[in-house]
Amino acid sequence: EPEVTQTPSHQVTQMGQEVILRCVPISNHLYFYWYRQILGQKVEFLVSFYNNEISEKSEIFDDQFSVERPDGSNFTLKIRSTKLEDSAMYFCASRAGNEQYFGPGTRLTVT
Amino acid sequence: DQQVKQNSPSLSVQEGRISILNCDYTNSMFDYFLWYKKYPAEGPTFLISISSIKDKNEDGRFTVFLNKSAKHLSLHIVPSQPGDSAVYFCAASARPDSWGKLQFGAGTQVVVTP
Numbered sequence: 001e002p003e004v005t006q007t008p009s010h011q012v013t014q015m016g017q018e019v020i021l022r023c024v025p026i027s028n029h030l031y032f033y034w035y036r037q038i039l040g041q042k043v044e045f046l047v048s049f050y051n052n053e054i055s056e057k058s059e060i061f062d063d064q065f066s067v068e069r070p071d072g073s074n075f076t077l078k079i080r081s082t083k084l085e086d087s088a089m090y091f092c093a094s095r096a097g098n099e100q101y102f103g104p105g106t107r108l109t110v111t
Numbered sequence: 112d113q114q115v116k117q118n119s120p121s122l123s124v125q126e127g128r129i130s131i132l133n134c135d136y137t138n139s140m141f142d143y144f145l146w147y148k149k150y151p152a153e154g155p156t157f158l159i160s161i162s163s164i165k166d167k168n169e170d171g172r173f174t175v176f177l178n179k180s181a182k183h184l185s186l187h188i189v190p191s192q193p194g195d196s197a198v199y200f201c202a203a204s205a206r207p208d209s210w211g212k213l214q215f216g217a218g219t220q221v222v223v224t225p
Contacts, residue, residue, distance in 0.1 A: 004154070006154075031210065031211055033211070033212075033213075035213075042215050042216070042217050042218075043155065043200065043202075043213075043215040044215075045212045045213060045214070048210045048211060048212055050210060055210040056210045056212055058212075091154050091155070095211060098143055098160060098162075098206075098211075099145060099157050099160055100145075100157070100211065100213060101157055102147070102154035102155045102156070102157075103154050104152075104153050104154045105152075105153070105154045
């Protein structure tokens with residue numbers, strides 16, 4: 001069964017460093033998403049991406065964040081200068097119909 | 112932002128019995144609702160969904176009920192099995208305007224006991 005994959009599973013970085021989180025969505029899906037879950041909090045929407053551009057973003061998704069689909073398979077989330085409060089699980093999701101399918105997540109720890 | 116609420120943080124149920132999970136929402140623009148199951152250190156796994164034009168959707172042991180007038184939905188799992196022990200999230204979206212952005216509830220931890 002096709003699934004969304006994410007790498008790395010765990011990323012530790014120092015405050016102020018740039019990180020890139022990678023996702024491979026399900027191959028025939030057209031809509032892509034990033035969500036995050038800070039420990040003990042809800043899963044929060046960050047950004048949606050369709051037709052090679054951002055279709056919607058949340059207030060969290062400020063200028064420090066960017067997304068890219070550099071080729072036909074990868075979908076990346078970049079955080080330019082990480083802050084302590086960026087520590088969270090980051091989930092990528094994709095959809096073709098009405099349901100979104102999530103990857104296993106990347107645990108980002110900012111020290 | 113409390114547009115989707117799951118007021119029960121935990122639920123304990125005996126194996127073989129019914130699990131009922133509840134979810135309330137406030138945004139009348141929501142028109143599609145989904146339930147996800149999540150194990151520790153994994154991503155949310157899609158379980159079942161329902162469109163606002165329906166009031167019930169069933170898939171095997173899982174049934175979702177939607178009461179639009181009360182802005183309430185519930186997930187029934189019957190019979191409950193030990194492998195159902197997980198966190199269950201209710202999520203909603205307001206298509207087509209939102210491009211499928213999901214708003215999640217806080218989750219309910221289900222523990223199925225032998």
